[in-house]
Amino acid sequence: MRHLLFLVLAFIIGATVFYQIPHSRADSSVSEINIHMPMESERYRFNNRAWVAGIWHYVNITLNESSSPSKVTLILYKGNSIPAIKNETTYYSWEYDGTEWRDDREYGGISFIDPSKCKIAGNSYSFYIGTSSFVKNRNPDSIDYENWTLAIKVDNVELTSIPVVMEEATSSISVSRADYTLRCEPFTETTLKSSQKFLTTNTGNVPLRIFVSYNKLDSRINTSNFNTILHAGEKLEHSIEVETTKWQPGFVSISGTIEATALYVIPTGFISFDTSLTVANVPNIVIAVGHADYEIEEISNGRITYQYDKNIEMNYGERKNITAYICGDGDITVSITNTNTTILNVWSGEELIENIQHFVIHSTNSSEHPITVQLQANKPNVTAYLIYTIQMGNESHIYTTTIKIGPEQKVEKKQDNSMLYIIVGIALAGVIGYVAYNQIKYRR
Secondary structure, eight states: OHHHHHHHHHHHHHHHHHHHSOOOSHHHHEEEEEEEOTTOOOOEETTEEEEETTBOEEEEEEEOOSSOOSOEEEEEEESSSOOSSOSTTTEEEEEEOSSOEEESSOOTTOOSBOGGGOEEETTEEEEEEOOOOOSOOOOTTSOOEEEEEEEEEETTEEEEEEEEEEEOOOOOEEEOOOEEEEEEOTTOOOEEEOSOOEEEEEOSSSOEEEEEEESSOGGGEEETTOSEEEOTTOEEEEOEEEEOOOOOSEEEEEEEEEEEEEOSBOOOSOOOSOOEEEEEEEEEEEEEESOTTOEEEEETTTTEEEEEOSEEEEOTTOEEEEEEEEEESEEEEEEEEEESSEEEEEEETTEEOSOTTSEEEEEOSSSOEEEEEEEEOOSSSOEEEEEEEEEETTEEEEEEEEEEEOOOOOOOOOOOOHHHHHHHHHHHHHHHHHHHHHHHHHHO
16 A cells, blocks of 8 residues: 555656646647748858848748648747837737738738738748848947747647847948950950959848949940849859940940849838948949050040050061051141161051151041051161150150160071082092002903
8 A cells, every 4th residue: 555655646746747847849849940031041140040130031830730720820029038018129920820821910000921922831831021120230340139039839839939049131242353454456346255253242141132334335245143133141253245346446444333232121111221232433344445465545635546566576687567556536747756776668558758757647536547667677686766756736745666676696607618529529539440440450
């Protein structure tokens, strides 16, 4: 009898202790919880799920039970216990009652659930919900946060709860250096491509849609990986292609503007962060329209362009034609001088110029006018200069081509061995004759 009483007492005590221990049906009732922004991956902070305040999120709950509950409720609250004062900065509740997805509270006419994007599939419930942007930005150099709790109830019974880090919404973008210098031949149509790339990085925690536009030739510039989504923390590389027209010589300067717009922002009366960002003067593109390896000079506020070779090499004794080009609308007076070389001829277009100290060119915008100087390098191992003076109205500009002339090449004279060959030939003939004579004489 004593043993029986002891067993009964032990059972009662054990049962009492068991029911006093807090326990959860989470392990047996909730198989999966997932929180993420649309098109984004689930994020973690301090090993807990992160939720960005003021941005729409999917909260996906998968239950293990095969039977369908009549109501599924999500409760999100600040701290570790439900606060006494419930408002947009402390408490949210949403539910699905088998027919309708709705807020469980009133928020001044603002809804923090979008029923059109909520769905159920089997035992999985997908809530499309969010909060106001209540997390205060106390430190502009970091993303501020608060510790909250997400509880899951089925038919008014709490199955489980998990800690959630509520972050302030931050939209931010950084752009690497993006200065391009491209080159094309005058009056030609081509597509310019650069191997150089620039980088955009989403340095915030909100996905952005990024665009780029240009102050000129916008329809002729293709910039890769724009008009697309830049996910939180993502980096994208961008390349540039420019379709040219038949441009006259000179420089074409183009400036871009990058715009980024935050996505999935909940429309409330107050939004605590910048939802639209602008990065001006990025990228910058300069197209040099001119012949390869030529210097391009713009005169008279770009009305006239002058192209010339800045550095040339010649061999001693060599003759070479050196050509410069003028383009633009107006009359230009040209003067040419030189040192350490001999100017043999000068042509303006196809016209042979007699007075190279003063001749006039009638330039137009529709074509290049060549100036060709024929030089002879008659001094070895010197630096020569070809000097152009370009005058338009009261403007005068001097440009210099530097010419490096190589040393004199010494040619070794070959020795004339013809007399030696004659003597050797005579001696050889004498020996052969002597041998033949002896053979005939002694044979007899």
